[in-house]
Structures are given as C-alpha cells and as structure tokens.
Amino acid sequence: MNHGILVTLGVLTIFLILTAGCTSEQKAPPPESIPGPSIIDLEDLAASSSGIVLTDSIGREVTVPRNITHIICSGPGCMRYLAYLKATSMAVAADPVERDARSPLPLAYLLAHPEIRNLPSIINEKGSENPSVISGMDPHPDLIFLMGENHQISPDDLQKRTGIPVLVLQEGDLSYRRSTMNYALRVMGVVLSKSARAEEVIQFFDKVTDNLQTRAWTVPDFQQKTGYIGGYSSPEPQGLYSTTSVYIPLTLVDVKNTAERYAAENNLIGSLTITKEALSRMAPDAFFIDMTTWSRKDNAVNDLEKSDVLQGMPAIRQGEVYGLLPTALYGEEHEADIINAYLIGKALYPDKFIDVDPKVMADYMYAFFYNEPLFEELNRKLGGMALSRIPLFT
Structure with a gap:
C-alpha cells in the first residue's frame, strides 16, 4: 500500500471518529460551543494611522502597531497560544520555566519547539518582567502580551517604562471560560496577522468538543x-x-x-x-x-x-x-x-x-x-x- 493511500485512510479514520454519534436518531443536538467575539468585530475596531485600538481583557484601551514582527509573550499559556497560531518564531523571550533545561516540563509545545529554551528571559530575580532588559533587547519587541493578571508589574507601568504597547489577555478554557479562550486567540490572530489560523484553531476545538459531548450526551x-x-x-x-x-x-x-x-x-x-x-x-x-x-x-x-x-x-x-x-x-x-x-x-x-x-x-x-x-x-x-x-x- 503506498504512502498516499495510508495518509488518506488515516484522515478518513479520524473523520469517522469525530463524526461518530452525530445521527438523526438523537433526541436533541449536542451542546453548542460557546462562541467568542467574531473576527469581524475585532477587525472593525477603531484604527488609526499608527495602528489598531484594542480593549484588552482588563478594559485597557491599547493602540497596537501594524506589521508586528517581534513580540514578548509572558505568562502561563501565552507561548502555547503562539504555538497554536504557528507564530513562535516571532517571540524574542521566554519565561524561566520554559527555558529550564535541567528539569524541563513535559509540555508538548516545548517538545515541538525546542528553540524556545534558547530565548532570553525578561524576568528578574523577583519574578517580575524587567523593563530595562526589555528596552535593551535586539531585536526590539513591537508588542508585549501578558497572559493573566498575576504579574508583579502593572501593564500600564510596564508600557510606560518600555515604550512598548502591552496587551493583557486571559487564557480561558474549553468549558466555563470558552469565550475568554476564543477572544484571546482571535485578538492574537488579528495583531499577528494570523486570523485565519486563529479561526482554524477555534473551529477545531469546536469540532472535537462537540464530538465528545455528543457521545457523553447519550x-x-x-x-x-x-x-x-x-x-x-x-x-x-x-x-x-x-x-x-x-x-x-x-x-x-x-x-x-x-x-x-x-x-x-x-x-x-x-x-x-x-x-x-x-x-x-x-x-x-x-x-x-x-x-x-x-x-x-x-x-x-x-x-x-x-x-x-x-x-x-x-x-x-x-x-x-x-x-x-x-x-x-x-x-x-x-x-x-x-x-x-x-x-x-x-x-x-x-x-x-x-x-x-x-x-x-x-x-x-x-x-x-x-x-x-x-x-x-x-x-x-x-x-x-x-x-x-x-x-x-x-
């Protein structure tokens, strides 16, 4: 059997698994995925000559530059979202736990992208993002993502001291905070020119969670x-x-x-x-x-x-x-x-x-x-x- 046939059979098998249980005999449809703001809503946000004005997860209005090429993504889950969007090459720094080669965490995105461990850290000995280190980085970051609110330096202070826009996002999850997850992916997709991939990721999550819920619903x-x-x-x-x-x-x-x-x-x-x-x-x-x-x-x-x-x-x-x-x-x-x-x-x-x-x-x-x-x-x-x-x- 040639390689092309094997690949086709593999894709067909997964398709059949993900569509299993979705028959007309069900009493009611499976639970719907919770959508986040649409990508159209995000792209229609106020734009200026210097960039796009976004409201981040804690209500701050931030002007994000266009044509971003280098970013900092700090906080639990942030680099993984970059990996989902196939954008890890834009990162110029990594968090200390992601750089730890002595006791590496068994995380799939680090196995797939071992180069992340070689990126410098912008976290100081107190566990805070270091404005001085960030300001002197080469290549210079165009944007800073902070995932979550548990950062020792405030986003406004970090933005003021570095001169770099800071966007705060929340990670969310596949259940109770689904819309939060979708919003983070879509915002990152818009500002990194990865909107199509962000939608692909969200739709993939919708497909597999609907498959799980369809089976369990019965x-x-x-x-x-x-x-x-x-x-x-x-x-x-x-x-x-x-x-x-x-x-x-x-x-x-x-x-x-x-x-x-x-x-x-x-x-x-x-x-x-x-x-x-x-x-x-x-x-x-x-x-x-x-x-x-x-x-x-x-x-x-x-x-x-x-x-x-x-x-x-x-x-x-x-x-x-x-x-x-x-x-x-x-x-x-x-x-x-x-x-x-x-x-x-x-x-x-x-x-x-x-x-x-x-x-x-x-x-x-x-x-x-x-x-x-x-x-x-x-x-x-x-x-x-x-x-x-x-x-x-x-």
Missing part, C-alpha cells in the same frame, strides 16, 4: 459515572491526595468529579488537598492519575498501593486506575484536556467510545497543533503510563 443521568483525579500538578508534581474540584476533561465527557462535593463542603474551589479518609468515602468509579507524579519518590501510584484503606475500594480491586497527561503545568493545556477526555470516556463509557484509541487521538491533536506526533516522546517523560491502565501491586 448516557442517561442515572448511568453517569464518577471519577477522581489524583496527583494533580499545578504546577509541581504531587501525590495522590492532590486534586481539583474543576477538571475540564471530566466535564467534557459528563463524568462527575468526586472532589466537587468535598470542595463545596469545605468552601474550596480549584486545586486542593484531601485526606485519605475523605478519598475512601468518595468511592469513584475510576481513578485517574496525572502522570507528572511519576517524578516523585512518593508518587500517587505508590500512595494507592501502600494504603490498606484504599485497596479495598471497588475501583482499585477492579483495576480501574488510569494515567493521564498533565493539563496544568503552565497554564491550561487545552489539547491535553481533550486527549484526557477521550481516555476517560473510553474507560468509563466504553460502548460510546468503542471506535476511539486515545493514543491515536493524541497524535492527531499534536499533528494539528504542532505538525508532528509527539505522544511517544511525551509519554517517555511520564513513566510510559499516560493514556493507559496502570497495573498496581506489580
């Missing part, structure tokens, strides 16, 4: 499964009792997060640490482990194996323990959220995901975003157990 409420995410790393590797009450992959396939109730009872939200006793009372249908835990001596798998209390839980006795890709090492990794969701769906709703191989889907995602399959290389950095059932007591 599961009756009384058959809804529960799951627990352990070893949740945000950003450091953690043990079994580190979890989160907001885990996008579970949400995407309508699996109830057992940490939600614990968080509500204790007035917590997001990342949290629970007790062994609390976990034993949750009784999830399956355990899902963030495999960055593998780098710890006392990792989440060891925690499961050495606890007599947990060993008696039905999910443990039945071997319902699976490894996942990290999703929050440095910002929310949207492609990892989707890949993990396919694994979770396959584990808990096997009849709805019978045609899906999560590892194949992973490389399909990586090929779209980064032009190459990356799963095997990434999995080697995660103990070889990502997107797999984890054998216990071996």
Whole structure:
C-alpha cells in the first residue's frame, strides 16, 4: 500500500471518529460551543494611522502597531497560544520555566519547539518582567502580551517604562471560560496577522468538543459515572491526595468529579488537598492519575498501593486506575484536556467510545497543533503510563 493511500485512510479514520454519534436518531443536538467575539468585530475596531485600538481583557484601551514582527509573550499559556497560531518564531523571550533545561516540563509545545529554551528571559530575580532588559533587547519587541493578571508589574507601568504597547489577555478554557479562550486567540490572530489560523484553531476545538459531548450526551443521568483525579500538578508534581474540584476533561465527557462535593463542603474551589479518609468515602468509579507524579519518590501510584484503606475500594480491586497527561503545568493545556477526555470516556463509557484509541487521538491533536506526533516522546517523560491502565501491586 503506498504512502498516499495510508495518509488518506488515516484522515478518513479520524473523520469517522469525530463524526461518530452525530445521527438523526438523537433526541436533541449536542451542546453548542460557546462562541467568542467574531473576527469581524475585532477587525472593525477603531484604527488609526499608527495602528489598531484594542480593549484588552482588563478594559485597557491599547493602540497596537501594524506589521508586528517581534513580540514578548509572558505568562502561563501565552507561548502555547503562539504555538497554536504557528507564530513562535516571532517571540524574542521566554519565561524561566520554559527555558529550564535541567528539569524541563513535559509540555508538548516545548517538545515541538525546542528553540524556545534558547530565548532570553525578561524576568528578574523577583519574578517580575524587567523593563530595562526589555528596552535593551535586539531585536526590539513591537508588542508585549501578558497572559493573566498575576504579574508583579502593572501593564500600564510596564508600557510606560518600555515604550512598548502591552496587551493583557486571559487564557480561558474549553468549558466555563470558552469565550475568554476564543477572544484571546482571535485578538492574537488579528495583531499577528494570523486570523485565519486563529479561526482554524477555534473551529477545531469546536469540532472535537462537540464530538465528545455528543457521545457523553447519550448516557442517561442515572448511568453517569464518577471519577477522581489524583496527583494533580499545578504546577509541581504531587501525590495522590492532590486534586481539583474543576477538571475540564471530566466535564467534557459528563463524568462527575468526586472532589466537587468535598470542595463545596469545605468552601474550596480549584486545586486542593484531601485526606485519605475523605478519598475512601468518595468511592469513584475510576481513578485517574496525572502522570507528572511519576517524578516523585512518593508518587500517587505508590500512595494507592501502600494504603490498606484504599485497596479495598471497588475501583482499585477492579483495576480501574488510569494515567493521564498533565493539563496544568503552565497554564491550561487545552489539547491535553481533550486527549484526557477521550481516555476517560473510553474507560468509563466504553460502548460510546468503542471506535476511539486515545493514543491515536493524541497524535492527531499534536499533528494539528504542532505538525508532528509527539505522544511517544511525551509519554517517555511520564513513566510510559499516560493514556493507559496502570497495573498496581506489580
């Protein structure tokens, strides 16, 4: 069989997977994706001879120059968005965690773009963007993106001290903050002349999340499964009792997060640490482990194996323990959220995901975003157990 036929068959297989479940027999359409502002709205913003006037995520009006060639993209998720838009070559700096060659984070965009590690840092010893360093850079940046609001220097001060426009954006996610994610991608697309790619990325996310939700939507409420995410790393590797009450992959396939109730009872939200006793009372249908835990001596798998209390839980006795890709090492990794969701769906709703191989889907995602399959290389950095059932007591 020649190469052209193999490529065609591969594309056809993924197409069939992503259209599975979309039949006329459904009672109602799947949930719609939440759209952000249209690209037309953005391109119709006030323009001056020197550039485009944009309102950023915190309400600041910023005049952005035209024909941008060099940028700084600072904050969790910012460089990954550049990678989505195929614009990393425009970056003239990288954040310290992205440059760390001694303990490199297992992030797909860094595997695809190792040259990012060679970029200089503009962060000083106090963890703040350094105006003096930025002002003296060659090539000189035309624009600074700050992702999120947790920066020690204010955007107005940074803009005043460097003379460079500063745009603040929010990363968003594939569920509750979908419009925020879309807006960030579209704004970056407009100012970097990557609007077509930004729309392509947004439509791709729409397609795969609709596919996930279509499959999960057909599961009756009384058959809804529960799951627990352990070893949740945000950003450091953690043990079994580190979890989160907001885990996008579970949400995407309508699996109830057992940490939600614990968080509500204790007035917590997001990342949290629970007790062994609390976990034993949750009784999830399956355990899902963030495999960055593998780098710890006392990792989440060891925690499961050495606890007599947990060993008696039905999910443990039945071997319902699976490894996942990290999703929050440095910002929310949207492609990892989707890949993990396919694994979770396959584990808990096997009849709805019978045609899906999560590892194949992973490389399909990586090929779209980064032009190459990356799963095997990434999995080697995660103990070889990502997107797999984890054998216990071996």
